[in-house]
Amino acid sequence: MDYSDDPEVAAFRAGLRAWLRDHLDEHRDATGYESAESVERTLRWHRALAAAGYVGLSLPAAYGGHGLPDLYEAVLNDELATAGAPPPPPIGHIAHAVADFASEELKSRVLPGLLRCTEVWCQGFSEPGAGSDLASLTTTAAPDGDRFVVDGQKIWTSGAMWSRWCLLLARTERDQPRHRGLSMLVVDMESPGVDRREIVLASGSREFAEVFFDGVEVPAANLVGERGQGWRIAMHMLSYERGPADMGWVGRLGRVLAAARDDVRSGRVPADGPLRRRLAAASVDLRVLQWHVARSLADRDPGGSAGSVDKLLTTRIEQNLHHVVGDLAGPSFVLGDPAPYGDYLWSRAQSIYGGTQQIQRQIVAQRVLRLPRG
């Protein structure tokens, strides 16, 4: 049992910290894909990371990656979060899907640009009619000679308004049941027939969009893996960067907690005994979550259901944390700067997106605990 960094990891971490000291300040405003300006700032941040060698850490060197163990991705996420830096480019799972399943030709065509962060990518999985039930997708990609013709609608597509490319999960096999009929395609978002509609969230965030496909032609060479393999690739993707991204998310929650603690310690925010106690309990939760994510990373069962345990734990702790932080803020929770209320609203989405809390519990019950299906 050893929780300390190996020398190589420690050196990597130190190098990253030094780099952040020098470069972070000019990129603090890389706030994601919400407007043309913020996209530009965000891509600039991603390209700076890529140029410094921090993108594609766990991808093969042959395609522009660095061939390091997954742990390095976790360290990257952890350090960025702890430093209050914007997140790394959200492309690791897409890159892994391509690197692990696509043809050599497609890999050489796609991966280098992806890892240099020249363009925005998005991931077209969710659909309006499907919710947590991914196997019931209805968007079709009908094979037609050397191309597929895509028709249907995706929703909750992060960054879609600004994306050049979409990794799309669509139904290619009419006669196969549910998840066996799905395939994965790389779709050029500038193709005729692609239409996008921004989704504004309750928090005011404009990160998501709906994407409509109407007779969109996709070259057969853009198929990732085999026909009918889409579900397997999707599951592989969802499990892949779970751990490292969790580490980053936990780091971000840690900053929320630290800010609240500083406010109380300094007297900027008045907090009575009961509130302090709740803050202490939230800090216990968060510390345990950090240890848990670290163990999860080491002990990971790729493609397994341990991710559901981690997500349930994270959600429980995050939602409680935001209740405590909101109560600490007192009237400022509802008055003035709307950002904290937006963060709270986003904490409510944690128990919904990527499979609701109820579905996650059922996955744990049936796949981990081997309880019988109802």
Next chain:
Amino acid sequence: MDYSDDPEVAAFRAGLRAWLRDHLDEHRDATGYESAESVERTLRWHRALAAAGYVGLSLPAAYGGHGLPDLYEAVLNDELATAGAPPPPPIGHIAHAVADFASEELKSRVLPGLLRCTEVWCQGFSEPGAGSDLASLTTTAAPDGDRFVVDGQKIWTSGAMWSRWCLLLARTERDQPRHRGLSMLVVDMESPGVDRREIVLASGSREFAEVFFDGVEVPAANLVGERGQGWRIAMHMLSYERGPADMGWVGRLGRVLAAARDDVRSGRVPADGPLRRRLAAASVDLRVLQWHVARSLADRDPGGSAGSVDKLLTTRIEQNLHHVVGDLAGPSFVLGDPAPYGDYLWSRAQSIYGGTQQIQRQIVAQRVLRLPRG
């Protein structure tokens, strides 16, 4: 809208309080059916109540009752609980089943003794294989000329070790499905073939027993209502004294809370800010529960599912209260007098007995909120 007592009710309440002032002290040790001595003390208490006119308040005067509205039962339960008196005899639901369904002959034979509290009665519903699923009972009462022959096993029969009579729910109709095959019988517990086995609870309580029936003969005249009507009578019983008994239970919880509050106020028990706050929250809960039970009583839908709402609310509040009281006690929760720990354990049973919390929620969802069945 008026929450104050009508003059008649106020007079009844005042009379009861005066009677309790004079008579309660000699009966404080009437602790229920746990040993021969405690049964004797308890029956003495019940007979004193009966002699003073406080048993069978809502039952017809013709059979020894008092013909008053249900509300009076609630006032009785409320006042006894608030005064810290032992509960009234737990026979109201049995008496109502007999009064509302039995033949004239059976009523005259049974009700006067029941209401004078000369003997202990018990209620044989639950079975080891059935749990919350009452319709799946397997104890049989086979019709055989002018009698039934009972075979099977009951469990969680309160007071069974000391009972002379049992109101038994058993299967008389072989060819009827589930709940339509059940009937209700009055069984003499001294009949040959009746065997009892004490159940000791985790708290140490000895209130319950298992009862075994092996070829027990019951006269056909002891059938309550019609054959096949047992389920309906059972549901009627369960809904009937719900409200008044709830009122008593809430009163008892109120005493638990008041004791804790007094301990804190007097400084006998040290309580820091967070504990005081939790105690305040528990007192908010309890006050709301009192108001809710009062509204429920007025607004009652007999035989409906509102009882499930009340039980869910009571259980939620009671279990939280016992957590707070346990934490207030600090080390004395686990050290020394085992009674408070026993009360806590009993609070855990509240979400199980009479239909688990999960089943109650499902009843509310399907019968009150009209959600579709799964």
Next chain:
Amino acid sequence: MEIELTAEQRAFRESCGKLAAHLASRWHRGRGPHDVDPPAPDETSWSRVAEAGWLAMRLREENGGAEAGAVDMMILAEQLGYHAVAAPVLGTVIAAEQLQSWGAPSALLEEVAEGARRLAPALAPDLTGFAGATRSLAWDAAGAEFAVVPAEGIAYALGEPVPFADQTRAVRPLGEPARTLAGLTPPDGETAARTSAFALSLLVADLLGTMQAALDAALDHARTRAQFGAPVGSFQAVQQILADSHVLTEASRSACWYAAWAVDALPGEEALRAARVAKAYASRSAVEVCENAIQVFGGIGMTWEAPAHIWLRRAHGARAAFGDEHHHEAVIATEFSGS
């Protein structure tokens, strides 16, 4: 003991519901925060409110009112919450009740009752109660001209709304003193307590309406939306959530009824104690019920275009106004502060 609404009260509930629904239909949350209607009603809507007598009914006869009981006002407030009505009815009613308790001139109160003069109550900067002095905020002040601080005898002009989580109500800073109100007399303790109890009971009713609306919409969604080949509401895990929401809503209703009855029936301090308990309970429950509703809605509930966040925001806003559960439980806890 008669714990139910009279036939008249049930009819009043129905008429309130109709007008509330109409008012709500004229307010639009748009496609995003940039696009939402302000919570100030247009002239037509506000005159409908005045014509319905909502602003007048609680006042004493000599002030142009009908001396309605707090239970009737509770019925109204629940409907305003249920339909998330953006017009500042509660703010006006509470401001008038406070001014009446300070013996404000009939002429002013009559103008308020008729909807001609629009006032908002001035609350402490943390919104937990009536303002004792300046540097405070006017609550539910959309379209209001003034907020009065009776202790100073001054009506203040109002600034632009500050950002407020609840899109259906406006909170505005007090601006310059606009006029003085002479001859105000501080209410006795009994009356002051009763006025606070009244304000709290209205907010409890608003919270009750809000949570009932969120629950009803979630139930509708659960009955019709299918996942994994069955209605969402047929899954036991979803049923458990909705049943809990129903329990919390019914318990809040019980608290709401008692607190409203107590305003006119019990001594002021007792009424205030009951109102604190009800406000603490309903504040906590409304947030839980609205959060549960969003959970049942799933992703769609997180969008601006879906109504779910409007209820959650209104619940948070009403929770904060006149004190949330922590505020009131802290007061209640002082009762135990022995040695």
Next chain:
Amino acid sequence: MEIELTAEQRAFRESCGKLAAHLASRWHRGRGPHDVDPPAPDETSWSRVAEAGWLAMRLREENGGAEAGAVDMMILAEQLGYHAVAAPVLGTVIAAEQLQSWGAPSALLEEVAEGARRLAPALAPDLTGFAGATRSLAWDAAGAEFAVVPAEGIAYALGEPVPFADQTRAVRPLGEPARTLAGLTPPDGETAARTSAFALSLLVADLLGTMQAALDAALDHARTRAQFGAPVGSFQAVQQILADSHVLTEASRSACWYAAWAVDALPGEEALRAARVAKAYASRSAVEVCENAIQVFGGIGMTWEAPAHIWLRRAHGARAAFGDEHHHEAVIATEFSGS
């Protein structure tokens, strides 16, 4: 970074589990509180414990030990919790660790390590930590001869057990001074913190084993017991409870591992901070998991004859020993006590 048990440690876990199960099979909870075995092991059982080296392994070599790491001790403690072993292994180990930190004579520690001399730790009357003075209680003291209060250099005889919710451990009042221990030296702050962290980490492991046992039994029950024509565990509402229990158990395991590693790897104060966090988390979680198990068991779980209450009681006992979540969170909260 190597966050897992070694092959040796996994083998040790298995051997601990076997002996723990054997010890547990010799203790009977009977038909009721009148009928339960006392938690003092018989001579045979105690000599098996000593032979297994459990009492010696953590001590330094010069005191007859093998200088085992806290992680190994954690492995042992988890198995003791899993099987609800009634022998006072943790009490003995913790008393020895404390005495060693005060520089107690090797002869005494060797006797303890061999099982020949049976000691219990003296805790404060509220059980939240080691006793500083007399009027304290000996914890996990079944069959012990003495409890030592090192600050006084006195070994006290022990009175009869006081009623304790956990049937598998004895708490006994300190009686008359029985002998003096000369030459004890107070440990430095670093060592004292590490000793407390060690004690806490063992209790966390005991809690982890206890909750895992309760969860496993509830899962077994849910898979086999039928209601409404299907296994209880096939109902979504039950699955939700069990999944939550699993999450709490795995998170507690993560806390347990880190805290145990920290005892030997980090500075004393840091190790103690980690141990406090782990103890707070596991205390709260163990009670929730054991309560959930009782819920899944239904009525049968409430009887004395079913094992469910034994786990719940052990969880409450271990939660109280060396401080529950409230105690530790209060300490943690003092870090925020700014102005």
